Amino acid sequence: QVQLVESGGGLVQAGGSLRLSCAASRSIFSSAFSLNTMGWYRQAPGKQRELVARIRSSGITNYADSVKGRFTISKDSAKNTVYLQMNSLKPEDTGVYYCNAVLYGSGLSEEYWGQGTQVTVSS
Numbered sequence: 001q002v003q004l005v006e007s008g009g010g011l012v013q014a015g016g017s018l019r020l021s022c023a024a025s026r027s028i029f030s031s032a033f034s035l036n037t038m039g040w041y042r043q044a045p046g047k048q049r050e051l052v053a054r055i056r057s058s059g060i061t062n063y064a065d066s067v068k069g070r071f072t073i074s075k076d077s078a079k080n081t082v083y084l085q086m087n088s089l090k091p092e093d094t095g096v097y098y099c100n101a102v103l104y105g106s107g108l109s110e111e112y113w114g115q116g117t118q119v120t121v122s123s
Contacts, residue, residue: 004113013122014089029080095118
C-alpha cells in the first residue's frame with residue numbers, strides 16, 4: 001500500500017502561480033530503470049478527470065497540451081515527493097488536483113490516488 005498526501009492548493013488570481021506537492025509513504029523512484037510513475041490529474045466540476053502531467057523514474061515527463069510551457073513536474077526521489085509548479089494560471093485550470101502513482105512489479109501494476117487538493121483560479 002502507498003499513501004499519497006497532497007498539499008499546496010488554494011485560491012489564486014489568473015496569471016499567478018501555485019506549487020503542489022505530493023508525498024508518498026514509501027519509495028517510488030528507487031531505480032531509474034523502474035517503470036513506476038507519479039503524476040497529477042485534475043477534475044473540474046462536471047468534467048472527467050484528466051491527466052495534467054506525469055513523471056517516470058527515468059525523469060521522462062509528459063504533459064497535457066493545455067499546460068505545456070506553463071506547468072512543470074519534478075521529483076525528489078530521496079523524499080519520495082513529486083511537485084507540480086503551475087505558472088501563468090488560467091481560470092480553466094480550476095479543479096481538484098489528484099496525485100497518482102502507478103507501481104509495476106512481477107508483471108502487475110498497482111495504482112494509488114491521493115485525496116485531492118482544490119485549485120481555484122479567479123479571473
